[in-house]
Amino acid sequence: MTTKTPLKPDAEVAEPAPEPTSSDTMLQARQEAMRLGKRWRRQALPLAGIGGTHAVGAASAALTGPAALIPVAAGWAATAGTYGHAHKRASRWDRLYAGIAAAGSASFQAGLGLVGADGITASLLWACGCALSVPYWVRHSEPDPDVTAELAAPAPPPEALPVAPGTADRRIRLWDEHIAASGKALPGSTLSDISAFAYGWKAKLELAITEHWHAALQARKSILSVFDLPDGRVFVEAIPGESVRKARLTVLTSDPLQLKTRWQGPGLDPSTGKFPLMVAADGQPLPFKLWNPGAGAMHALISGVTRSGKTKVLDVILTEAGMSDRVLPLVIDGGGGASLPQWRGRTKLFADTPARARKVLRYVLRLMERRRPAVERQGGGSLEPSPETPLIPVVIDEAHKLLMSDDETDNRDVVRMCERIVQEGAKFGICLILATQVPSIKQLGNSTALRDQVKAGTIVGLRITEKGSGNMIDTGDPMPEHLKDLPAEFPDGAPTHGLGYMMTARKIRARALLLENPAEQPLVDVPLDADSAAEPLPALTEEANEEPNSERESARHLQSLTEDPGDADERIQAAIDAGTHPDAVSLMQATGLTLAQVRQALARR
Numbered sequence: 001m002t003t004k005t006p007l008k009p010d011a012e013v014a015e016p017a018p019e020p021t022s023s024d025t026m027l028q029a030r031q032e033a034m035r036l037g038k039r040w041r042r043q044a045l046p047l048a049g050i051g052g053t054h055a056v057g058a059a060s061a062a063l064t065g066p067a068a069l070i071p072v073a074a075g076w077a078a079t080a081g082t083y084g085h086a087h088k089r090a091s092r093w094d095r096l097y098a099g100i101a102a103a104g105s106a107s108f109q110a111g112l113g114l115v116g117a118d119g120i121t122a123s124l125l126w127a128c129g130c131a132l133s134v135p136y137w138v139r140h141s142e143p144d145p146d147v148t149a150e151l152a153a154p155a156p157p158p159e160a161l162p163v164a165p166g167t168a169d170r171r172i173r174l175w176d177e178h179i180a181a182s183g184k185a186l187p188g189s190t191l192s193d194i195s196a197f198a199y200g201w202k203a204k205l206e207l208a209i210t211e212h213w214h215a216a217l218q219a220r221k222s223i224l225s226v227f228d229l230p231d232g233r234v235f236v237e238a239i240p241g242e243s244v245r246k247a248r249l250t251v252l253t254s255d256p257l258q259l260k261t262r263w264q265g266p267g268l269d270p271s272t273g274k275f276p277l278m279v280a281a282d283g284q285p286l287p288f289k290l291w292n293p294g295a296g297a298m299h300a301l302i303s304g305v306t307r308s309g310k311t312k313v314l315d316v317i318l319t320e321a322g323m324s325d326r327v328l329p330l331v332i333d334g335g336g337g338a339s340l341p342q343w344r345g346r347t348k349l350f351a352d353t354p355a356r357a358r359k360v361l362r363y364v365l366r367l368m369e370r371r372r373p374a375v376e377r378q379g380g381g382s383l384e385p386s387p388e389t390p391l392i393p394v395v396i397d398e399a400h401k402l403l404m405s406d407d408e409t410d411n412r413d414v415v416r417m418c419e420r421i422v423q424e425g426a427k428f429g430i431c432l433i434l435a436t437q438v439p440s441i442k443q444l445g446n447s448t449a450l451r452d453q454v455k456a457g458t459i460v461g462l463r464i465t466e467k468g469s470g471n472m473i474d475t476g477d478p479m480p481e482h483l484k485d486l487p488a489e490f491p492d493g494a495p496t497h498g499l500g501y502m503m504t505a506r507k508i509r510a511r512a513l514l515l516e517n518p519a520e521q522p523l524v525d526v527p528l529d530a531d532s533a534a535e536p537l538p539a540l541t542e543e544a545n546e547e548p549n550s551e552r553e554s555a556r557h558l559q560s561l562t563e564d565p566g567d568a569d570e571r572i573q574a575a576i577d578a579g580t581h582p583d584a585v586s587l588m589q590a591t592g593l594t595l596a597q598v599r600q601a602l603a604r605r
């Protein structure tokens with residue numbers, strides 16, 4: 001029986017190599033020398049220069065009479081030519097270096113020509129030349145690329161071929177087929193940079209030319225359907241600074257917001273004024289800003305229906321504030337002391353009736369005046385929160401109860417006071433943090449000033465129940481979903497307390513951090529700055545006849561707040577200039593002043 005040895009392909013049958021001849025060896029040596037010469041020619045240049053100088057000097061020394069000048073003249077000419085070449089293309093320092101090298105070479109040529117190139121002068125020439133070459137070598141320490149070796153190296157394997165259609169990521173296939181195809185929700189769009197995270201995946205979305213990323217927001221329901229997901233699992237957000245055709249897509253395969261995320265301890269960063277308040281659907285924390293470094297205190301509005309979790313949001317804000325060495329919060333509980341009971345006795349001022357609320361607000365307005373000289377002393381700008389000048393956030397829970405007026409209650413004085421705080425307080429380190437049931441101007445006492453200033457700050461929108469009520473949220477970029485569409489329960493039946501949106505750069509569903517018992521947290525006793533401390537604290541104890549609900553008393557309060565009656569006069573003049581009929585009622589409606597103020601102002605005219 002015979003065994004067959006497998007046949008090798010023809011190319012693999014090796015021929016015996018022929019013996020190298022001496023001319024081959026010479027050729028190889030020359031090629032190697034040329035290769036090295038090409039690679040190291042820059043570094044060898046100074047040595048060639050020193051050698052040339054040596055040769056010129058030696059030749060001149062060997063000759064006698066005027067003939068001795070010929071090599072020196074030729075050497076100087078070559079040196080001058082070299083210097084001229086270097087000078088033309090070099091920087092200032094290179095020119096200086098080339099000049100020193102040329103002068104050195106010429107001097108040595110003359111010196112050697114005069115005294116002869118004996119052992120001492122030649123050694124001196126080489127030693128000085130090498131010393132002079134050191135900066136040049138340092139500068140050209142990198143050899144020239146070894147092109148010859150690179151050409152001789154085997155070619156790298158070709159890059160992997162693109163993935164054949166049909167074998168790409170399943171998500172891209174679904175996208176291309178059901179979203180990006182012609183006639184579908186986002187024709188011509190592409191999905192890229194897909195990355196997974198603990199609860200799903202993210203991708204970069206690029207829409208067809210002429211499209212805006214808002215179109216992707218509209219296509220959210222189609223995307224949910226294509227990826228077979230329940231509502232509230234797809235988010236489209238703008239990418240700051242990128243083209244309007246690009247957006248970030250977040251797809252949740254599970255919902256991390258279903259789990260409560262507990263507050264982890266104080267996180268206020270004094271350098272940014274921020275602390276984490278909510279956790280977004282992709283697991284990222286969303287910070288709340290108490291102040292903007294360099295730009296003053298930030299106002300805020302927290303809104304949501306009863307049991308949506310807004311008091312718990314205030315608990316986190318108050319705890320972060322109370323544990324900081326540069327924040328001194330004041331509390332007004334519009335719920336009669338039942339909304340924020342854990343803060344009674346734990347803040348410098350705690351007001352639980354409308355009359356006490358007014359006292360606190362008036363006190364805050366006086367603090368603004370007390371702090372005015374400090375702002376002037378620092379030459380304008382805003383007071384930066386510090387242990388010496390603490391930020392004073394005035395937190396008002398159930399603020400709508402104190403701001404809205406009806407037939408029986410006139411709260412316009414409270415609105416005026418709050419307006420002044422939001423309009424002027426930021427630079428004095430004083431801000432207003434309001435909690436209402438609905439993010440609407442109506443709940444802010446129909447004050448456009450309050451609405452505008454609060455909108456410029458932070459809005460936390462928790463669940464609401466009526467569509468028309470979210471009019472402070474439905475502006476700017478469209479929301480991924482209306483706050484009224486937020487579910488009351490998660491699929492497992494657990495309530496969605498704390499679920500909502502923070503109107504910051506990221507519009508993504510989020511849930512507030514939960515702090516069960518704020519009373520357990522140790523607070524820092526922050527003293528007021530000297531200017532503010534001079535203002536006596538209001539006594540919040542007396543009960544009798546506290547309610548200034550009558551028109552007369554409201555007007556008196558307003559009058560006390562308007563130090564300059566010219567303010568009312570200016571408003572009235574502006575309203576008349578704008579075409580308002582000059583009767584007291586029309587002017588009252590147009591200016592927001594009380595009837596008494598309007599009458600007084602008209603009497604002054």
Ligand SMILES: Nc1ncnc2c1ncn2[C@@H]1O[C@H](COP(=O)(O)OP(=O)(O)OP(=O)(O)O)[C@@H](O)[C@H]1O
Binds near residue numbers: 261
């Ligand atoms: N972020 C959260 N995570 C989990 N549970 C929360 C969260 N926020 C609030 N809750 C729970 O929801 C319930 C209601 O919260 P909270 O009192 O803050 O609501 P509210 O909107 O202020 O209600 P009300 O207007 O009636 O005062 C509380 O039992 C609280 O424990």
